[in-house]
Amino acid sequence: MKKKRKILLILGLMVALFSSNVSFASSFEGQAGVGFYGKYPDIVATAKVDKKEIDPKGQQAFNSIWTIKNLLPGVRYTLKTQVIDVTDNNRMLPDFKGELVIIPTSSEDYTAIVSVKGDASNLAGHTLVTIGTLVDDEDKVVMTHEDLSDKNMITLVKKPKAAVVPSLPSPAPKPSGFLPKTGEAASLLSVFGILLLLILWFLLKRRKDEEEEEETKETEEGSEVTPTKKRLRVRTSRRPKRTSERRQSKRK
Numbered sequence: 001m002k003k004k005r006k007i008l009l010i011l012g013l014m015v016a017l018f019s020s021n022v023s024f025a026s027s028f029e030g031q032a033g034v035g036f037y038g039k040y041p042d043i044v045a046t047a048k049v050d051k052k053e054i055d056p057k058g059q060q061a062f063n064s065i066w067t068i069k070n071l072l073p074g075v076r077y078t079l080k081t082q083v084i085d086v087t088d089n090n091r092m093l094p095d096f097k098g099e100l101v102i103i104p105t106s107s108e109d110y111t112a113i114v115s116v117k118g119d120a121s122n123l124a125g126h127t128l129v130t131i132g133t134l135v136d137d138e139d140k141v142v143m144t145h146e147d148l149s150d151k152n153m154i155t156l157v158k159k160p161k162a163a164v165v166p167s168l169p170s171p172a173p174k175p176s177g178f179l180p181k182t183g184e185a186a187s188l189l190s191v192f193g194i195l196l197l198l199i200l201w202f203l204l205k206r207r208k209d210e211e212e213e214e215e216t217k218e219t220e221e222g223s224e225v226t227p228t229k230k231r232l233r234v235r236t237s238r239r240p241k242r243t244s245e246r247r248q249s250k251r252k
Contacts (some may be wrong), residue, residue, distance in 0.1 A: 014149045042070040042141045043231070048152035056124035056157050061117040064098070064130045064153065068143070076137040077102040081114045083155075086148060087126040088205055094126070095119055123157040 051062035064081050069076060083096030095118030104110050116130070130153045134143035147153070 025200055043134065044069050045132075045134070045143055045145060046152075047130075047132060047145055047150075049155050051155055053156045053158055054120055056120055056122075056160055058119045058121045059117060060120040060157075062155060064114050064116070064132065066114065066132065068102070068112060068134065070107065071102070071104040071110050073104050073106050075103070077104075077142070078135050078139075079112050079114055079132060080135070081116060081130055081132045083116055083118070084129045084131060084148060085123065086129055087123075090148065093118060096252060102134075120157050120191040125159045126157045127140070128155045128157065131154050 045066050045068040047064055047066045049062055049064050054060040054062060066079060068079075079100045079102055081098040082091045085091045085093055096116045097118075098114040098116040100112050100114045102110060102112055114132070129148045129150070131146045132144070132149075133141055136142050145153075
């Protein structure tokens with residue numbers, strides 16, 4: 001009986017330890033970095049990107065900054081990063097890749113900076129998320145970070161700015177009266193001068209014609225008056241002769 005109790009107690013302890021390991025491992029889900037248990041049970045990491053926006057141009061670079069806990073001193077690790085285009089159905093961008101070899105000298109928290117660089121000329125307006133994987137010297141995965149909803153790992157590609165169309169100046173208001181333009185002033189003055197000369201010439205010519213008409217009238221009137229005077233004189237000179245003849249005839 002005592003032996004059976006000991007065996008049952010040992011089995012109960014084993015079940016309790018196994019269940020605690022499972023619950024402890026599941027408690028890391030949703031964190032920035034999740035450790036794979038076994039050889040490296042406690043490796044976790046947090047990360048962020050140093051650029052929240054990049055330009056839609058070729059060869060854009062930014063960094064992801066990692067803080068890794070509980071690395072074993074002297075072990076060679078490799079931190080590999082990749083960029084996912086969330087806008088394009090979670091497509092992996094082959095250009096944006098980074099890799100960094102880590103060999104810690106102590107068990108203190110290790111800070112790693114991984115740079116990525118790629119062509120973003122065709123990614124205007126897209127949302128990019130950086131993910132990472134840590135492998136050991138045997139190329140076994142010991143930690144991953146693949147949370148596409150982590151705001152600290154999101155980089156936005158700017159949208160191209162719309163071309164600015166220069167606004168045309170508003171036309172000047174038209175004057176209410178007639179005002180000649182600068183180039184028309186000289187031509188208008190010349191036209192007015194010609195008209196003025198024509199008017200003066202017409203007035204002078206008309207005056208001259210009137211004077212000539214008056215002179216002709218006076219000459220015509222003078223020619224008509226002189227013959228009448230002569231006739232009167234002739235008639236007056238003839239009258240005495242007739243009277244004298246009448247007198248002589250009476251006497252006879």
